[in-house]
Amino acid sequence: MQPVTGSGELSSGGSAPGLTADHPGIDELFALLAYGEVAAFYRLTEEARMSPHLSGRISMARMAAAEMGHFELLRDALERRGVDVVPAMSRYASALENYHRLTTPSTWLEALVKTYVGDALAADFYLEIADVLPPEIAEVVRGVLAETGHSQFVVDEVRAAVAASEMQRSRLALWSRRLLGEAITQAQYVLADQDDLVDLVLASTGGLGQMAGFFERLQQTHADRMAELGLS
């Protein structure tokens, strides 16, 4: 996938006009996040089977359990807005299942990198949007995306592996770029389908002309994460 390039101007999301709490895109955002949590839960548990050791399976299970805690926050927030979570989230099934299907890891290290990078990318994306949300809505989003505090084991294990093998380093760096590409592709599919969500993203980026800056910021934080993992 080609990197998204454009005006290169970095807009600050915070300067965009805020949205009101009844914007229908907020229901969509919560529903998308909710499906994302459940999909991540099942993928983490499936990919954890590749772990060569019990402690890896335990760490992945704890991360997965944290995703369900986040799911419950979203379900409650939707309920307060009069929205039933299951039908609302179902419309995001195909994009999220496609992302996971297209990024099925073939090794335990790929699974670790996917967990780390995938979660972080989703967080970057949603936090950009959170900047223009009404405070009580932004709080739900930030709560859901809060560090689960379980990911240090990923950094340690990946860094050790790539320090020991240049082949692993380039292989995992390539893998990490592929994760970014697929994530952006699926995000674009979702946006193409959901006008209310597009509205939210446009408000947060400051309009269509700034969209490129938005994607550039995603790529920059992605690069920072690769460095943390020893992949650059």
Added chain:
Amino acid sequence: MQPVTGSGELSSGGSAPGLTADHPGIDELFALLAYGEVAAFYRLTEEARMSPHLSGRISMARMAAAEMGHFELLRDALERRGVDVVPAMSRYASALENYHRLTTPSTWLEALVKTYVGDALAADFYLEIADVLPPEIAEVVRGVLAETGHSQFVVDEVRAAVAASEMQRSRLALWSRRLLGEAITQAQYVLADQDDLVDLVLASTGGLGQMAGFFERLQQTHADRMAELGLS
């Protein structure tokens, strides 16, 4: 499997002499429970794939996440006792994995019954033992086995299915008896291997002569659970 019969005398666990908090069987009990939580987590998530609907997968994921909450209680309790959870729990892998392997459900309804009955059986077993534990230890055990509050959906779905089909009812009743048999078999394997745990169980049942009463009580509460599910 033949029902365990014996003197028929029902001993009250509470009348047995208490154990001190440094009994080595307590570390073993916590380690066994810890492996049980992680094994249940992965089995629930695997068996949840049989769910014909998204809401079933969500309910199972929430139950699985609750198991990991219990795991963390046990890991903390073991840590306070100076025991590293991963090596300690590993010795229970084969009995618990065998139980799950020998009771792999072939339908979503079997998966639901297994979740409900299996969890309850484990709880009965451990709560009998809790009666003779020092209060601070018994508290950990009861906390770990507390109702997760997520299982009402199992009762509703199974009752509806067996009310509609006599064939389902007898099939699931048979399945439920098989779960009990396999659980008792694996419990016996564990006890045969772990003298410190046997000590704990003997203290709770009031000695070898009362062991039959212990297993009879397990069968009685199992029968109550089958009735709840509409299986008797």
